[in-house]
Amino acid sequence: MPAKRETTQTRNMDIFPLVLIYIGPVVAVVLIFLGVLSHVIKPGGARVPIKGRHVFVTGGSMGIGLAIAKQAAAQGAKVSLLARGRHKLEEAREEIRRDTGADVSVYSVDVRDEEGVKKSLQEAGTVDVLVCNQGFGLARELVQMDMAEVRRMLDINVVGTFNLIRHALPPMQQTASSTPRSISIISSQAGQLGVYGYTHYCASKFALRGLAEALQQEVISHNIRVCLVCPPPVETPGYLDARKMFSELTIALASSTSKMDVKDVARETLDGIKSGKFFVPCNWQGFALSLAGSGGSPATSPLTSLYEVFLAGAIRLGLIFTVGKWYNIITKWKKAERQKTANSLAVCEAAHLNLNERRWP
Template sequence: MDMLDFSLTILVLVLLILVLVLLISTIVTTMVWPFSSRPRWNPGGRHCYITGGSSGLGLSLAILLTKRGADVSIVARNEANLQKALKQLEAARINPNQVLKAYSFSLGTQEAAADALDAACVPHGGRTPDAVFLCAGKSTPGFFIEQTEESMRKGMDETYWLAAWSAMAATKRMVHTRSKGKIVFISSVLGYFGMIGYSTYSPGKHAIRGLAETLRQELLLYSVEVQIYLPVTMYSPGYEEENKSKPELVLKIEESDSGLTPEKAAEGLYEGMQRGDFHITDTLIANVFRTSTRGASPFGSSVLKDLLFSLIGTIALPFWRKDVDRQVVGHRKAHLEYLASKGILAVE
């Protein structure tokens, strides 16, 4: 047996051992979790405020929480979509006392975000929401070379600032009213790494993670819990829209990705909240990136599993990166021809 065969054999054995230990850890965690001393968050009778609640993850989460007895307020810009979403919430209610409301607001400024939150508190006697979910956001993929100052600023507006202004409104209100609630940010697996085509999106998702990391610690002062969900691709109306501007190369790189439906993503988010995770991830690839870029963030519900995911990332991610780099370099000629056709690249 030569050294290459020997190395491959060792690698396969290590991976098999990792899979076995991961399986055992998952079984043990599943058995122990229901008996954990940590109280599970119960949305029944609580007021849940959801931005971006008229479609995608926001709507799926709103329906899930409604089915569990929560009072739900959804906020979005499009009134027609909000009314359609509200009908779905009404169909999901489990008791006649649930308060289900929809509010049309643009959340792009601090003032508008505060006004929207204040409006949602009125039917509850002014009481601050028990949980605020920041699902609003948008992605418009494209090459960095084609971006403008306007598109770059818009990218941050539609990712980071939409979350930041509502988080600020919620924080100020929770602290002022001495409410011990929770704020849940929605980032993306692209908040762990960057990828070609997402120069107007990934920076905002990284920024959301940075804000959540900061507030997790700062809001301990007020007994307000902060969590952040970082999902993989979601097959939502927003995903269909972003594919219209997504470069061919990016579509090619992503063609083997396995994504989530908004319903499945909502379930993953909810289960992570029940576990009490700070960083909530619910797929293998997201877990690998989470543990490989954890920094000083708290471990998940199983330290052993996190260490195993991190080890898998140490082995596998360099191969993944090299494969993506290879595809990018292989597309160089076609890309330069594309830029020349757009007048961006000088013709030789």
């Protein structure tokens, strides 16, 4: 028996060097690659503190914006909120005061009102962390949309973001700070992947990515970091209102995406801001989408860049199957819808013929 145990131990000792021979070079290559990436990636990582900084949150009277403001205040930030409704803003201010003991400044302005946005930011003073969170979504097929709806969504989600950054940025650039500042833009997973029934919403959220990528190049020399937050569906009041208008097909496709609690999205957003990330995914699906679609986006972490290089192809393959499944669902749904319409017409025609026969003398 001892001889048998000794033989097993000897075999294990023989295998161990072989494992090192094969695994060792792989580990060495990965470490060397990480070392190269750490010197090459731009703009690289940064720490953006929240405590003691001025955090300005739009769409801050409810939902994700309110949750971000509350958590920032709890971490010692000076918080300002901007939204349209004065009554909701006052309720948000009272809720933050009650939960954190912090007082906040509030500004009742529509982000489409450039002069109003400019005046509010001047009154608020230099911003250290700007969170562009305003926005809304509707689920409706393109041919069913009113163009006034499309313009309103693009004005709030995109043009409103331009208004905010345009007037918050000059003081951020001109006021010296050795500590990085941040501009955070709340996009969506629908800004990473097109979704049936969301044409105008996806258009607005995809546009924010282009804005964020170009903006980071413009502001990096001023020690300002841009981050693009891409949450999945979050059961905010706005989402619940929009869901009432979802088609059954949109609901069927959206069910494949997991939802998140508003507090978790706020925590992921603030963690992303503090770590100086560009892409801030909020769950594993968003992380996979950010790896597969990183493209020419700013690189902030050697490890994340390593994942992008080695995993993007595999994730793309998975997305091909996922999107293919969506197209199959859409095709079957539309076929069933056409059949249902044809059956209804046939019933109506039969009833009409039957009625005419009864009237025949």
